[in-house]
Amino acid sequence: MTSQVSSPAEQTDGADETVVGAQRKPVGTKDVRRLDRVIIRFAGDSGDGMQLTGDRFTSETASFGNDLSTLPNFPAEIRAPAGTLPGVSSFQLHFADHDILTPGDAPNVLVAMNPAALKANVGDLPRGAEIIVNTDEFTKRAMQKVGYDTSPLDDGSLDGYRLHPVPLTTLTVEALKEFDLSRKEAERSKNMFALGLLSWMYHRPTEGTEKFLKSKFAKKPDIAEANIAAYRAGWNFGETTEDFAVSYEVAPAATAFPPGTYRNISGNLSLAYGLIAASRQADLPLFLGSYPITPASDILHELSRHKNFGVRTFQAEDEIAGIGAALGAAFGGSLAVTTTSGPGVALKSETIGLAVSLELPLLVVDIQRGGPSTGLPTKTEQADLLQAMYGRNGEAPVPVVAPRTPADCFDAALEAARIALTYRTPVFLLSDGYLANGSEPWRIPETDELPDLAVRFAQGPNHTLDDGTEVFWPYKRDPHTLARPWAVPGTPGLEHRIGGIEKQDGTGNISYDPANHDFMVRTRQAKVDGIAVPDLEVDDPDGARTLVLGWGSTYGPITAAVRRLRTAGEPVAQAHLRHLNPFPANLGAVLKRYDKVVVPEMNLGQLATLIRAKYLVDAQSYNQVNGMPFKAEQLATVLKEAIDG
Amino acid sequence: MADTNALLQLVPRAEGKQSMKDFKSDQEVRWCPGCGDYAVLAAVQGFMPQLGLAKENIVFVSGIGCSSRFPYYMNTYGMHSIHGRAPAIATGLAASRRDLSVWVVTGDGDALSIGGNHLVHALRRNVNLKILLFNNRIYGLTKGQYSPTSEVGKITKSTPMGSLDAPFNPVSLALGAEASFVARTVDSDRKHLTEVLRQAAEHPGTALIEIYQNCNIFNDGAFDVLKDRERAEEAVIRLEHGQPIRFGADGAKGVVRDPRTGDLEVVAVTADNEGDVLVHDAHAASPTTAFALSRLADPDTLHHTPIGVLRSVERPVYDTLMSEQLDTAVEQNGKGDLAALLAGNDTWTVVG
Numbered sequence: 001m002t003s004q005v006s007s008p009a010e011q012t013d014g015a016d017e018t019v020v021g022a023q024r025k026p027v028g029t030k031d032v033r034r035l036d037r038v039i040i041r042f043a044g045d046s047g048d049g050m051q052l053t054g055d056r057f058t059s060e061t062a063s064f065g066n067d068l069s070t071l072p073n074f075p076a077e078i079r080a081p082a083g084t085l086p087g088v089s090s091f092q093l094h095f096a097d098h099d100i101l102t103p104g105d106a107p108n109v110l111v112a113m114n115p116a117a118l119k120a121n122v123g124d125l126p127r128g129a130e131i132i133v134n135t136d137e138f139t140k141r142a143m144q145k146v147g148y149d150t151s152p153l154d155d156g157s158l159d160g161y162r163l164h165p166v167p168l169t170t171l172t173v174e175a176l177k178e179f180d181l182s183r184k185e186a187e188r189s190k191n192m193f194a195l196g197l198l199s200w201m202y203h204r205p206t207e208g209t210e211k212f213l214k215s216k217f218a219k220k221p222d223i224a225e226a227n228i229a230a231y232r233a234g235w236n237f238g239e240t241t242e243d244f245a246v247s248y249e250v251a252p253a254a255t256a257f258p259p260g261t262y263r264n265i266s267g268n269l270s271l272a273y274g275l276i277a278a279s280r281q282a283d284l285p286l287f288l289g290s291y292p293i294t295p296a297s298d299i300l301h302e303l304s305r306h307k308n309f310g311v312r313t314f315q316a317e318d319e320i321a322g323i324g325a326a327l328g329a330a331f332g333g334s335l336a337v338t339t340t341s342g343p344g345v346a347l348k349s350e351t352i353g354l355a356v357s358l359e360l361p362l363l364v365v366d367i368q369r370g371g372p373s374t375g376l377p378t379k380t381e382q383a384d385l386l387q388a389m390y391g392r393n394g395e396a397p398v399p400v401v402a403p404r405t406p407a408d409c410f411d412a413a414l415e416a417a418r419i420a421l422t423y424r425t426p427v428f429l430l431s432d433g434y435l436a437n438g439s440e441p442w443r444i445p446e447t448d449e450l451p452d453l454a455v456r457f458a459q460g461p462n463h464t465l466d467d468g469t470e471v472f473w474p475y476k477r478d479p480h481t482l483a484r485p486w487a488v489p490g491t492p493g494l495e496h497r498i499g500g501i502e503k504q505d506g507t508g509n510i511s512y513d514p515a516n517h518d519f520m521v522r523t524r525q526a527k528v529d530g531i532a533v534p535d536l537e538v539d540d541p542d543g544a545r546t547l548v549l550g551w552g553s554t555y556g557p558i559t560a561a562v563r564r565l566r567t568a569g570e571p572v573a574q575a576h577l578r579h580l581n582p583f584p585a586n587l588g589a590v591l592k593r594y595d596k597v598v599v600p601e602m603n604l605g606q607l608a609t610l611i612r613a614k615y616l617v618d619a620q621s622y623n624q625v626n627g628m629p630f631k632a633e634q635l636a637t638v639l640k641e642a643i644d645g
Numbered sequence: 646m647a648d649t650n651a652l653l654q655l656v657p658r659a660e661g662k663q664s665m666k667d668f669k670s671d672q673e674v675r676w677c678p679g680c681g682d683y684a685v686l687a688a689v690q691g692f693m694p695q696l697g698l699a700k701e702n703i704v705f706v707s708g709i710g711c712s713s714r715f716p717y718y719m720n721t722y723g724m725h726s727i728h729g730r731a732p733a734i735a736t737g738l739a740a741s742r743r744d745l746s747v748w749v750v751t752g753d754g755d756a757l758s759i760g761g762n763h764l765v766h767a768l769r770r771n772v773n774l775k776i777l778l779f780n781n782r783i784y785g786l787t788k789g790q791y792s793p794t795s796e797v798g799k800i801t802k803s804t805p806m807g808s809l810d811a812p813f814n815p816v817s818l819a820l821g822a823e824a825s826f827v828a829r830t831v832d833s834d835r836k837h838l839t840e841v842l843r844q845a846a847e848h849p850g851t852a853l854i855e856i857y858q859n860c861n862i863f864n865d866g867a868f869d870v871l872k873d874r875e876r877a878e879e880a881v882i883r884l885e886h887g888q889p890i891r892f893g894a895d896g897a898k899g900v901v902r903d904p905r906t907g908d909l910e911v912v913a914v915t916a917d918n919e920g921d922v923l924v925h926d927a928h929a930a931s932p933t934t935a936f937a938l939s940r941l942a943d944p945d946t947l948h949h950t951p952i953g954v955l956r957s958v959e960r961p962v963y964d965t966l967m968s969e970q971l972d973t974a975v976e977q978n979g980k981g982d983l984a985a986l987l988a989g990n991d992t993w994t995v996v997g
Contacts, residue, residue, distance in 0.1 A: 063993055208991065257995045261988065273987055280983050287741050307974035309981030312741055312967060316733065317766035324730045324763070325737030328706070331724060332742040354727050444992065447984045489722040489738075489745050490657075492701045497670065497717050499725025509672060510717065 023064060023203045023249070028239050031246045037096030038202065038250055039104035042194070043121045044113030046080050046089040049191040054091025056195055056212065060204035062264035062441055065252030066095040069556065071103035071629065072437045076294065076377040083137075083145050088120040099256035101556040101563075103438065105631040109201075111194055113168070115143045118152060127160040132197070134190065136169035164243055168193055175233035179226045189230035196234020201247050206235065260443040267406035267435035268295070270442060271365065272302035274413025276309050279335045281414070282421055282453035286311045287334035289325035291318055291344065294377040295433040296367040299339045319347035323364070327351060330360040333457060333488035335417060339365040342384045343374065345391065352426050353392040354500045356524065359475075359484045361420035361427075363413075364388075364398075368432040370627045379627025380433035382552050383603035388428040389581055389610070395521045397528040400428040400580035404555035406435050407442035412578065414451055421455050423531055424483040430580070432602075434629045435553045458485035458494055463506070474498060474508040482527035529582050536584040542571035546643045547594040549619070551577040551607055553629065554600055560632035561639055572639055580607070583614070591617045598622060598642045600635055652773055652849045652962065656698050656746045663694035670720040676711060681832035681858035685779065686718055688838045693721075695839075696746075696846050703746045706735040708755035711786050712779035712858070715750040729760025732767040732776065739773050740964045746846070749776040753794040754784050757813050761793075764853075765822040770963040771850040775842075778815055778855045779832075783864035796945050801863075816939040816955055819853045820932045826852035827935065828954040832859060833872050837883075837952065844954050850962045870947050882941065884953030886927040890938075899923075900941065909937040911949055927957045 026032075040057070044050045051072055061068050071092040080087030094104035109130045112118035114137035125131070138153055152158055153165055172193040176186040192213070199206055210228050217224035238244050265273075279286035290300045292315070304313040312329070316322040323338040330336035338348065345352075345366050355362045368384045370376025388400050399419050403412035409431055416429040461470035462485060474496040475484050487494040496508060504511035505519055538547070539562075550558045555576050562574045575590060577583070591597055591611065597619040599608040605621035612619055622638050624630055668690040676682045693703070703721040707713035709728035716723030726734050731749045739747040749767075756764045756778050767774060783801070784790040790803040794815065798807035819827045826848040830841045838856065845852035857868045870880045882892045882900065890900040891914060899914040899922035914922060929935070935956040942950040975981075 059991060063991060065993055065995070254995070259995050261992050261994050263989050263992045276981070276986065277983060280981075285741065287737060289737055306981060306986065307971045308978045309983075309986075310971060311981075312971070314737065314740060314967075317762055320730060321733035321736070321763055321766065324726075324733030325740070327726075328724075328734035328737030328739075329741040330737075331704075331734075332738045332745065334741045336737070350727055351730065358724070444987050447987075489704050489742065490702050492699070495701055495721050497672075497719075497723035497725065499717070499723075500727055501725065 024199075024206050025203055026200060026239050026247055030244075032249055033246055034249050034251070036098060036250070037094065037100060038109065038248065039092065039094045039107045040109045040111070040198065041090055041092040041107040041121060041124075042111045043088055043090040043117035044191070045082050045116070046075055046077065046087050047082065048089070048113050049188075050089045050091050050113070053191045053195050054093060056209050057198060057204065058093055058264060058439060059208055059212070060199060060206070061093065061095045062262070063208055064205055065254065066097065066250055067099045067253040067256045067441060068093060068095040068264070068439075069100055069103045070094075070439045071434070073628070074378055083114055083116050083142050085116050085120050085146055088117050090117070090121060095250060097251040097253050099253060101560040102629070102632055105633050109198075111198065113137060113190070113194070115148055115152075116146045119146045119148065122158075125161065128162065130162045130164065131158060132164045132166055132194070134168035134194075135165045136167045166197070166237075166243070171233065171237060172230050175230055176226050179222065179229070181222070181226060186226065189227050192227045192231040193234035193237070196231040196236075197238045197244075199231075200235040200238030201244065203247060203249055206231070257441065258443065262441045262443055264439050265407055265442040266437060266439040267403065267409040267431055268298040268367070268437070269302060270407050271403070271409035271413050271429070271431060272299045274410040275299075275303065275335075275337055275363070275417070276306055276311065277410070277447075277450055278414050278417035278453055279309065279311070281450050282335050282417065282455055284333065284335040284455065286337065287326060287329035288313045288337045288339065289316055289322040289329070290314070290339045291316050291322045293319070293341045293344050295369055295436045296339045296341050296344075296365065298436070299365065299367075319344040320351060323348040323351040323362075327355055327358070327360060327362055330355070330362050331358070331489070333486070335363075335421070336361065337363040337365060339367070341367050341369045341377075342371045342387065345384060345387055349392050352398060353394065353396045355426040356392070356396040356398060357500050357503075358498050359424045359524075360486070361424055363416050363420055363427055363429055365429045365431065367436045368430060370625070376627045378433065380553065380629060381602050381625060381627065382430075382432055382554070383606065383625065384430060385551075385580060385603065385606040386609070388430055395525060397525050398426050398428055398581065399423070399528055399531055400430060402430040402552040402578060402580055403435060404552060404576055404578065406438050406440050409435060410442070410445075414453070415578070418451060418453055419531055421453055422483065423481055423527060424486055425528065430552060432553050455486065457491065458487035459491065460493065472496060473506045475503055476506050477523070482523060482530060531582055533579040533582060533584050535586040536575050536577065536590055538573055538575045538590055540573035542566065544571035544573040545594060546596040546598065546639065547573040547575060547591070548598045548600065548639055549575050549577065549591075549607070549611070550600055551580055554602065557630035557632050557635055558600060561635035564632060564636040565639055565643075570640060570643055572643060577607070580610075587611070588615045591615050591619070596620065596642055598639060600624075600630060600638070602629070650847045650849045652743070652965065653746075653847065655743050656702050657744065659697050659699050663697065663700070665690045665694060667700060668693045668720050670718050672717045674718050675714065677862050679861040680711070681781065681860070682712055682715070682779065684832045684835065685777070685838065685856055685858060686715065688835050689777075689842065690719070691835075692839050692842045695843065698746050702744055703748070704735075704738060705748045705750055706731045706738065707750040708752075708760055709786070710752040710755045710784075711860075712750055712752040713755060729755055729758070730763060731755070732760065732763040732774065735774050736767055736770070736772045740967055743773070743964055743968060747774050749774055751776065751778050752785075753778065753780045753782060753792045753815070757793045757815060757818070765818070768819055768822040768824040768851050768853060771823075771825050771960055772963045773850060773965075775845050775852045776854065778853060779858040780815060780855050781858045781860040781864055782812075782867050783860050785860045785863055789863035812944055814939055814942070814944065815853075815855045817936060820936045820939060820956060824853050824956065825850045825958050825960050826954070827956045828853070829855045829857070829950075829952045831857045831868060831871055831952060841954065844957065848957055849959060868947065871950055871952075880948050880950060882938075882949055882951040884925045884927070884938070884951050884955060886925055886954065886957075888925055889922040890925050891922060900938070909934070909941060911941065927954045929956075930958060932956055
């Protein structure tokens with residue numbers, strides 16, 4: 001079967017060489033080399049617009065049809081002191097002509113907008129990497145600020161790299177001299193100059209960015225035109241200057257993708273879409289109760305924009321009120337959601353316990369970040385697993401679902417909603433900062449492919465008393481799912497009271513009876529234990545003796561590491577958990593099939609603790625808690641040691 | 646009864662005639678014998694048939710504390726939630742279900758201590774909730790510690806040498822929190838309580854009713870000065886909209902504005918100053934006078950305690966505004982189209 005990548009816009013713009021989604025080739029006579037993949041990192045001050053630059057390069061790359069994966073990395077401060085190491089903001093993009101799984105271990109190209117950006121990132125570069133620096137910022141004072149006594153541009157310390165010194169600021173100002181802009185205003189377009197240069201180097205389509213700039217600055221057409229001019233000047237600079245002798249082609253990843261319509265999507269966006277889709281599939285209005293917190297706020301922002309889907313978003317006075325309002329809406333028959341990060345989960349714990357007791361559907365979305373306490377707000381971590389599992393008073397089991405990639409957040413949100421609605425329970429959806437802000441291509445599903453989440457509210461009595469009276473018992477359970485009926489206010493005859501005090505089985509009336517409490521505790525646990533989840537799939541083509549087991553956002557790096565090992569002839573089996581509670585029924589059997597089980601996690605071994613406790617398996621932890629995702633090479637080394645050891 | 650509140654029209658009305666019995670649940674009431682809560686429960690159950698709403702569209706949400714057991718005894722929908730959070734939970738319910746009449750039952754510890762934040766924000770937002778704040782100036786369910794409305798120097802188990810912190814005046818607090826409706830009443834005055842409930846129910850937006858409620862176990866007689874016929878005459882200032890604010894035997898005392906400070910003071914009414922006696926205006930746009938009235942009460946002796954509706958003004962209701970934004974979004978962008986949303990504007994196609 002032959003595949004081809006085409007863009008909807010191609011038809012209309014046939015004659016133009018700057019077609020959206022089509023490669024824009026340089027017109028000069030310079031060398032062109034083909035690469036199968038490239039990793040670029042843009043780095044600058046947190047006010048330099050590096051995230052925007054990275055986003056735009058990503059969009060160009062997505063529309064061209066490469067596979068890609070991104071890693072934004074920025075400080076928690078909005079504008080950290082200029083020119084300092086803590087103020088450096090970066091955006092890494094990995095794109096390829098084949099399917100890839102991670103934003104890449106080490107950049108092939110670093111764009112450093114100032115000395116701080118160079119210093120903070122150069123250590124990650126392999127020898128021979130290209131470095132494009134903005135020489136205008138390499139003043140004595142700026143270099144001293146980050147501890148360069150001599151200029152790294154001339155002291156030989158960068159000899160092992162291919163250095164491209166470019167006076168980006170001067171060139172940008174020069175390019176914009178026709179515009180009625182102050183020097184300071186003109187300088188602000190230097191990120192677009194850099195983007196233009198990189199777009200030339202990698203033959204990116206340019207029309208999308210020009211369209212984007214026009215729409216972003218629709219109210220300031222002068223600024224829009226200035227940015228476009230800087231962007232074009234960057235492209236032309238690449239084409240004309242002798243310093244850049246070669247440009248590169250990275251062909252579309254034509255065979256990497258199944259047929260379909262694709263877009264680039266970040267984890268928080270796909271999660272928000274998953275919630276809207278779940279609301280539609282359940283035919284229930286979506287209610288979000290939330291309090292702003294990094295890195296979860298974008299879900300609140302996104303859902304707030306879609307009120308025409310009947311989405312109600314409530315920015316509460318605190319985390320507790322956010323989940324409280326959601327729980328109130330759940331009582332009223334909404335698909336209720338609260339979104340937060342680790343510190344917010346801590347505050348919501350008591351209300352999650354109430355939801356366990358009330359047995360109402362509720363999604364608790366935790367975009368994990370570095371902890372404990374405030375920790376590292378903008379960095380990623382997986383250290384809330386045990387908080388999600390056990391962070392409540394009493395026996396309060398809550399199902400836990402974790403997405404594995406940015407695009408997978410969409411499906412994981414639907415799955416979390418399915419469990420919540422079917423079993424009338426709060427459900428944790430554990431994403432993290434890496435998934436939230438990272439992006440990748442996503443095959444847009446047809447809406448008729450989405451799961452049916454239809455719910456039936458209780459409509460009438462469900463129990464007959466000994467005297468023949470028909471009554472409604474709010475805690476009379478479905479014998480298969482053990483879910484209790486969801487009777488929403490407004491339904492005549494079903495008036496009932498529920499609360500956090502222990503309830504008598506069936507009637508739901510207050511009960512302090514010891515045997516009843518024992519029964520209810522075990523029943524709530526049995527309900528969660530009995531949730532139907534698919535069996536764990538194991539990828540083991542070579543009959544390996546070592547299994548690597550992961551969960552959540554480590555999927556990309558683990559899979560990339562596994563591929564490297566297999567390519568090198570090392571058999572290794574891989575399995576990745578979406579359901580952390582309950583575990584898939586076959587997990588125990590899978591674990592026992594292998595001599596060794598390695599569990600890489602961005603925490604100190606939380607999943608490993610769970611499986612060691614439950615299955616008495618001597619799982620080995622491999623842990624990293626530095627706020628960054630694993631690197632594939634690092635994991636490959638660890639797995640190799642495990643295989644050999 | 647005549648509905649003046651358009652929001653009340655959104656709640657379905659009862660089809661047949663209702664009686665107090667319809668609102669009594671089958672659960673045995675478990676408050677201490679003699680508790681003031683019984684009187685409030687009876688007043689509310691007695692008032693509901695007057696309100697005439699379909700009982701399946703009425704929800705009582707409570708927090709934790711003695712008073713928060715209230716929902717179990719109402720044959721409506723109800724939720725006995727967790728400590729202090731009832732206003733937040735009720736906000737989500739009211740904002741997502743405008744066809745419901747949502748009532749919050751809370752106490753002085755629940756609403757003003759652990760749940761203080763939710764209370765003030767509910768009031769500021771003006772969510773369509775009716776909040777019944779049972780104030781007995783003590784912690785009852787935890788057996789007798791002082792509360793945020795206890796008088797300074799209160800001797801309790803947790804304050805054997807007397808409490809140190811100054812109390813909240815819930816009415817002052819609510820007025821400061823931008824409340825659109827604030828009233829105070831007393832558990833034992835069924836008629837007054839019912840009338841305040843009626844006005845609260847008709848109010849569009851958050852209505853806060855502070856109900857002085859006797860805890861006969863841990864703080865017995867806390868409000869006797871307001872209940873005892875002789876003493877009450879001198880202690881209680883009954884506010885009625887449009888009426889001069891007078892009290893005491895034969896209305897011998899009145900409230901006037903001190904022209905020098907603008908503050909309010911109690912004076913003996915004479916022929917000379919009778920014309921200066923303040924006429925109560927619950928609908929005044931500014932909360933200033935209502936606040937000044939709330940400050941007349943002595944926090945220790947409760948002398949000059951105003952009861953009745955201190956403030957009742959209309960301002961935009963949160964749930965209405967939220968609902969209108971949803972309608973506007975549909976008008977502007979059409980009803981949400983999931984396929985279009987998922988596709989976005991930047992796509993490419995891979996052909997097999």
